[in-house]
Amino acid sequence: MPPTNSDESRDLAFQEAIDADRTVEPRDWMPERYRSTMVRQIAQHAHSEIIGMQPEGNWITRAPSLRRKAILLAKVQDEAGHGLYLYAAAETLGVERRELTELLITGRQKYSSIFNYPTLTWADVGAIGWLVDGAAITNQLALTKTSYGPYARAMVRICREESFHQRQGFELLSELSRGTAAQHEMAQDAVNRWWWPALMMFGPPDTESPNTAQSMAWKIKRVSNDDLRQRFVDMTVPQAQALALDLPDPQLRWNDARDHYDFGPIDWEEFRQVVSGHGACNAQRIAVRRAADEDGAWVREAARAWEGRQSSRTSAA
Amino acid sequence: MTAGVAGLWVVDLREVALGLGDDCLVLSHRLAEWTTHAPELEEEMALANLALDLLGQARSLLTLAGEADGRDEDHLAYWRDDRDFHNLLLVEQPNGDFAVTMTRQLLFSTFQELLYRGMAAGTEPRLAAIAAKGVMEARYHVEHARLWVQRLGGGTEESHRRMCRALDLLWPYTRELFEPTESWSRAADQGAVPPLSSLEEPWRHSIESLLADSDLEIPGFPAWQSGGRLGRHSEHLGHLLAEMQHLHRSHPNASW
Numbered sequence: 251m252p253p254t255n256s257d258e259s260r261d262l263a264f265q266e267a268i269d270a271d272r273t274v275e276p277r278d279w280m281p282e283r284y285r286s287t288m289v290r291q292i293a294q295h296a297h298s299e300i301i302g303m304q305p306e307g308n309w310i311t312r313a314p315s316l317r318r319k320a321i322l323l324a325k326v327q328d329e330a331g332h333g334l335y336l337y338a339a340a341e342t343l344g345v346e347r348r349e350l351t352e353l354l355i356t357g358r359q360k361y362s363s364i365f366n367y368p369t370l371t372w373a374d375v376g377a378i379g380w381l382v383d384g385a386a387i388t389n390q391l392a393l394t395k396t397s398y399g400p401y402a403r404a405m406v407r408i409c410r411e412e413s414f415h416q417r418q419g420f421e422l423l424s425e426l427s428r429g430t431a432a433q434h435e436m437a438q439d440a441v442n443r444w445w446w447p448a449l450m451m452f453g454p455p456d457t458e459s460p461n462t463a464q465s466m467a468w469k470i471k472r473v474s475n476d477d478l479r480q481r482f483v484d485m486t487v488p489q490a491q492a493l494a495l496d497l498p499d500p501q502l503r504w505n506d507a508r509d510h511y512d513f514g515p516i517d518w519e520e521f522r523q524v525v526s527g528h529g530a531c532n533a534q535r536i537a538v539r540r541a542a543d544e545d546g547a548w549v550r551e552a553a554r555a556w557e558g559r560q561s562s563r564t565s566a567a
Numbered sequence: 568m569t570a571g572v573a574g575l576w577v578v579d580l581r582e583v584a585l586g587l588g589d590d591c592l593v594l595s596h597r598l599a600e601w602t603t604h605a606p607e608l609e610e611e612m613a614l615a616n617l618a619l620d621l622l623g624q625a626r627s628l629l630t631l632a633g634e635a636d637g638r639d640e641d642h643l644a645y646w647r648d649d650r651d652f653h654n655l656l657l658v659e660q661p662n663g664d665f666a667v668t669m670t671r672q673l674l675f676s677t678f679q680e681l682l683y684r685g686m687a688a689g690t691e692p693r694l695a696a697i698a699a700k701g702v703m704e705a706r707y708h709v710e711h712a713r714l715w716v717q718r719l720g721g722g723t724e725e726s727h728r729r730m731c732r733a734l735d736l737l738w739p740y741t742r743e744l745f746e747p748t749e750s751w752s753r754a755a756d757q758g759a760v761p762p763l764s765s766l767e768e769p770w771r772h773s774i775e776s777l778l779a780d781s782d783l784e785i786p787g788f789p790a791w792q793s794g795g796r797l798g799r800h801s802e803h804l805g806h807l808l809a810e811m812q813h814l815h816r817s818h819p820n821a822s823w
Contacts, residue, residue: 300608303602303603303611304603307602307603310599310602311596311599311600311810311811312810312811312813312814313814314645314814314815314818314821314823315641315815315823316592316622316625316626316629316640316641316644317626317823318823319599319622320619320622320623320626323599323602323615323618323619323622324615324619326602326603326615327611327612327615327616327619330608330611330612330615331612333608334608334609334612337608372814422823425822425823426823429821429822429823430818430820430821432818432821433818433821538603538604539603541604542603542604542605542606545604545606545664546605546606546607546610546665547606548723548725548726548729549606549607549610549665549719549726550606550607551722551723551725551726552718552719552722552723552725552726553718553722555722555723555726556717556718556719556721556722557718559721
């Protein structure tokens with residue numbers, strides 16, 4: 251075999267293409283670890299969209315006005331749509347949606363830990379829109395420049411819809427904050443509960459993030475966890491002021507020297523507990539997904555049987 | 568009584584709009600209950616679409632119904648008890664399995680499409696405008712339900728069995744579709760809405776031919792349930808409204 255075809259030189263050529271900011275496309279050769287990292291990341295992102303429908307879906311039937319109900323229903327539908335695009339992006343890497351669903355419902359692949367927190371009041375719908383979608387956008391804007399083409403393009407489209415959701419969440423909270431005393435209190439309580447989990451969405455500190463170096467070299471990840479977290483804090487503090495809601499961190503203050511907000515320490519033990527399955531809703535979220543899959547099996551089977559019969563009729567004709 | 572547009576009494580317009588609006592609101596709620604439970608992701612999207620279309624129609628119809636006495640859509644949706652809801656019994660029936668949900672959709676949307684076609688050509692301009700927009704949506708809902716009824720009827724033994732059971736379960740609620748209230752009859756006399764008797768034959772024909780193509784048939788027993796349009800509901804509606812109205816009623820005078 252000529253030396254130009256060796257793994258080492260292919261790896262080198264791949265890295266050179268990445269360094270020259272060329273996107274990787276489905277038919278391009280790629281190192282196996284790049285492929286598997288990409289599959290895992292896109293699948294986890296897709297799962298997050300699908301599991302993320304549950305905490306907000308929890309309030310659709312109880313939404314307090316028909317206008318809000320329509321907005322929320324459309325938002326949860328968008329999340330199903332994002333899940334579909336992302337599974338399709340993962341499929342360009344040679345896996346099937348069915349396999350990924352199996353990995354999700356058997357707990358072998360993860361989704362964003364934020365969705366293991368419960369939505370206790372209507373204000374949680376607003377807090378998710380404002381903080382959780384806000385954090386997701388911060389992450390995803392960086393991913394619009396990720397090296398894998400289909401993923402980057404999916405991110406562009408998803409970011410547009412997410413920004414819309416984030417504004418809707420902000421507006422929902424703003425209405426509550428300016429509303430009755432009970433509504434204001436509901437909004438503040440939701441922000442108190444969602445602020446720290448939202449900061450955890452960017453993942454462990456850079457010093458403890460094992461995958462970061464390789465992912466940065468492959469330009470899968472373009473900005474580090476801590477830098478993204480800082481961007482999010484800097485963007486969100488003025489918005490909280492506009493909402494007349496407090497962020498539950500006594501150490502949060504502007505630092506002129508750094509030109510950023512300083513914020514207090516994150517409880518990483520809580521993060522580890524939730525990631526490893528001990529959050530309030532981990533078991534419930536998976537059980538709902540698994541039940542939907544099992545209860546729907548006869549429907550999917552009927553559709554396959556019917557389509558099989560239609561195509562054999564067509565070919566016989 | 569006050570005469571409204573096109574010789575239609577305000578009270579009749581109100582009752583007609585309220586009944587049709589309640590159909591949409593209650594069925595939209597049922598469809599929204601499927602969120603995160605659908606048999607596949609594509610169906611999550613489709614069921615949410617149906618729920619959103621119906622919610623949009625409900626908002627237009629309730630707004631029209633509340634115009635005369637200054638009650639807005641939310642007041643009508645959240646502050647009436649079940650005896651004051653005028654929806655058909657069919658739409659409040661629980662989702663059951665996917666066969667029940669699709670059968671309910673077929674029976675209702677086929678009716679709604681025919682009704683909207685008549686109303687779009689009617690003499691009351693606001694009802695006609697709502698119907699003209701709604702008929703496009705109803706058309707899609709019918710297509711969606713027909714496709715699934717075909718697949719399930721002609722799919723596997725299990726799906727066929729579930730379809731038969733769904734038809735038996737829901738058929739009793741179909742009589743009421745074609746029973747006019749007094750307000751409906753007066754509105755029909757004025758040409759604002761189609762006479763319900765004119766819809767029954769095309770409705771039955773459409774359902775019957777689809778079922779025949781799907782190895783299914785209309786149940787052999789007569790449909791006998793009615794009362795929804797007059798505020799006599801099944802036990803299910805009270806629970807649905809308790810869930811829907813609870814938060815809004817817990818904060819009277821709040822805006823959202």
